[in-house]
Amino acid sequence: MTEKKHLVEPARKTPVRYEVDVLVVGGGSAGLIAAVAASRQGASVLLVEQNGFLGGTLTMTTVGSICGLYTVDDEEVTPIIGGIGAELMARLAQAGGARGPERWLKTASMLYDPVLLRLFADDLAAEAGVEVVLHSTAVGSVIEGERLNGVIFESGSGRWAALAKVVVDTTGDGDIMALSGAAFEYDRDEIQASTAMFQLGGVDTERAMRIGREDLHGYLEQAVAAGVELPRTAGGMFSLHPGFAHMNITRVRGKDAVLDPLDAAGISAIEVEGRRQIQLYHDAFRRFVPGFESSFVAAIGSHIGLRESRRLSGVYRLELEDVLGAARFDDVIACGAWPVEDHAGGRSTRWVFLEPGTYYHLPYRMLLPQTVDGLLVAGRCASASHDAHASMRVAGICFALGEAAGVAAAQAAAGGIAPRAVDVRRLQRQLIAQGAFLGDPGGVG
Ligand SMILES: Cc1cc2nc3c(=O)[nH]c(=O)nc-3n(C[C@H](O)[C@H](O)[C@H](O)COP(=O)(O)OP(=O)(O)OC[C@H]3O[C@@H](n4cnc5c(N)ncnc54)[C@H](O)[C@@H]3O)c2cc1C
Numbered sequence: 001m002t003e004k005k006h007l008v009e010p011a012r013k014t015p016v017r018y019e020v021d022v023l024v025v026g027g028g029s030a031g032l033i034a035a036v037a038a039s040r041q042g043a044s045v046l047l048v049e050q051n052g053f054l055g056g057t058l059t060m061t062t063v064g065s066i067c068g069l070y071t072v073d074d075e076e077v078t079p080i081i082g083g084i085g086a087e088l089m090a091r092l093a094q095a096g097g098a099r100g101p102e103r104w105l106k107t108a109s110m111l112y113d114p115v116l117l118r119l120f121a122d123d124l125a126a127e128a129g130v131e132v133v134l135h136s137t138a139v140g141s142v143i144e145g146e147r148l149n150g151v152i153f154e155s156g157s158g159r160w161a162a163l164a165k166v167v168v169d170t171t172g173d174g175d176i177m178a179l180s181g182a183a184f185e186y187d188r189d190e191i192q193a194s195t196a197m198f199q200l201g202g203v204d205t206e207r208a209m210r211i212g213r214e215d216l217h218g219y220l221e222q223a224v225a226a227g228v229e230l231p232r233t234a235g236g237m238f239s240l241h242p243g244f245a246h247m248n249i250t251r252v253r254g255k256d257a258v259l260d261p262l263d264a265a266g267i268s269a270i271e272v273e274g275r276r277q278i279q280l281y282h283d284a285f286r287r288f289v290p291g292f293e294s295s296f297v298a299a300i301g302s303h304i305g306l307r308e309s310r311r312l313s314g315v316y317r318l319e320l321e322d323v324l325g326a327a328r329f330d331d332v333i334a335c336g337a338w339p340v341e342d343h344a345g346g347r348s349t350r351w352v353f354l355e356p357g358t359y360y361h362l363p364y365r366m367l368l369p370q371t372v373d374g375l376l377v378a379g380r381c382a383s384a385s386h387d388a389h390a391s392m393r394v395a396g397i398c399f400a401l402g403e404a405a406g407v408a409a410a411q412a413a414a415g416g417i418a419p420r421a422v423d424v425r426r427l428q429r430q431l432i433a434q435g436a437f438l439g440d441p442g443g444v445g
Contacts, residue, residue: 014152016161018131020044021413022406023164025138025151028056029395030379030402031170032121033084037406038168039128041430043413046162047130048153050137051302054121056172058114058395061305062197064238064246065109068396070101071337073357077101077108080335080359083436084124085399092120099240105213106353107339111240136160138171141179148180148374165413167375168405173262174310174381182369182377183313188260190386192307193253193343196274200282201298203245208237208291216289217348220249223284224347230284231277234348244298247285250277251343252304261306274304307343307380307393314383315420316365323360323391324352331424332361332438333408333431334400342390361439362392364424367405373418378405404431 022038024031027049035047051060058066066089069081079086089110092098097117100110125132133153140152142161150163169176174184211219213234220233235249252259252273260266278300285292321327323340337359340352354360366383367376377383378401380393392401407430412419428438 012159014159014161016163018046018162020046020131020162020164022046022166022168022409023048023151023162024168024170024406025176026056026169026171026379027051027054027121027132028170028172028379029058029085029398030405031056031168032125033088033399033402034168034170034378034406034409035130036084036124036128037403038410039130041407041410041414043410045130046133046164047125048133048136048138048151048162050135052134053118054125054132055114055117057305058112059118059121060303061301062114062199062246062299063305063395064197064236064248065100065102065111066395067107067109068336068338068394069110070108071357071359072103072106072108076357077103078357080337080437081396081400083400083403083431083434085396085403086435088120088124088399092116104236105351106356111238113240138175138179141176143180146371146373148372151176165374166409166419168409169375169377169381170379170402170405172306172309172380174312174377177312177369177372177375177377177381178310180372180375182372182375184310185313186262186310187386191309192390193251194261194270194274194307195248195305195343196250196252196271196278197301197305198247198278198297199299200245200247200285200292200295201243202295203239203243204291205239205242205245206291208245208289209239211290219289220284223288228280228284230280230347232347247281249281250274252277262309267304271304275300308386308389310381311389312366312369312377312381312383314366314377315368315370316363316383318362318366318384318388318392320385320387323388324354325360326354326358327360328439329361329363331364333364333404333427334362334397335359335437335439336362336392336397338391338394338397340387340390342387359439362397362401364404364408364427367401367408368420373420376405376409376419378402400436403436407431
């Protein structure tokens, strides 16, 4: 959007509300785990989130199942995400809020309950001693030369600042790296399509969950042939609780400036279009897909799902060849095996699978900006090409990246050093000690 008028705002004094070792901004899968990891290392940790709850995309958008937790071949489904993410999933499963692994396509994921996850995220943060501040949005950075010293937030009572030895940007959109002048990539024409997630109740899940992905595709193509203009016919449905089905099926794609998800007008239009599509799909499911005849829309995510926006241009950029070639890095801090899952143009999704049973390393350098000091970037805004991002963006991998960022931030703060000066061997030893999977023994030198 091109603004015709500008205002010059008066200078103001901003109260400093917190001074901590580690400030984590954004409480999604990466940020929650980063904050808990840093706090368990003994750092004083502030976690600031713009929603009224933690969990990010997993609880505000809701996505049906947690991906990236396993590497899969014909015989076995092998966990490759350990540490705090695995601990959280085990606790959820024990309470009936998660189930898995469930195989689908050539991979597997874990079904989860987004409402229970909200509750468990509060518990996890509180038990670790993390100070959590909700309903507060990061709007500015406190920069001295190339060193980030803190972040400015807006909440109901106005602006306030938090100063920190290390800041971790886990906002998904990379707001802090952008506010701090770190280099990033963002190509509106390239980013993946958005999806408004919804849950249907009143579903005959006995019948509906017997429908495979290919059959679902066929039913929805029948709807298209009958004149229902569905933008996507290859999607996913998941059911953790009888009678309810989580639908990952809408597709909002904008190639013009109006549909820029980082622009207020753009995201507004995207949200409204997502809800329009929910009505369209609900109608198509009732008429064309067995088991959905008496269904009703039971829930809609409070924020449309943005798969991709800004990606850090880090010290290392994860590439497609790294993902598909099972790359090995000396500074490995997590492993990934999720396929390239690209929701681009057309009515289907582009899947490119890794060799069965393999996984790739994710290096520490993809969390480090090239210039700004005092900042780590984790989760879906870490440094990766568009294609590599289409694999590393899933929640299981974001858990692991968050855990590495949290431990590294605590180590940097304790040592009075920049995150880029952290001793990577020491970081790896700590991650392994707390259950993280960094590859087969011998993979870490
Ligand atoms: C439609 C869709 C479907 C998906 N399906 C799956 C799936 O089935 N399985 C899977 O594993 N993954 C799936 N993913 C991917 C995965 O859910 C996300 O990539 C992952 O959860 C991102 O985690 P994150 O912590 O990096 O970011 P987020 O989860 O986006 O968390 C970022 C947090 O930062 C907060 N925040 C943002 N800006 C600010 C600010 N300025 N100030 C304060 N707080 C801020 C946000 O409110 C949010 O809580 C899907 C994603 C989408 C969009």
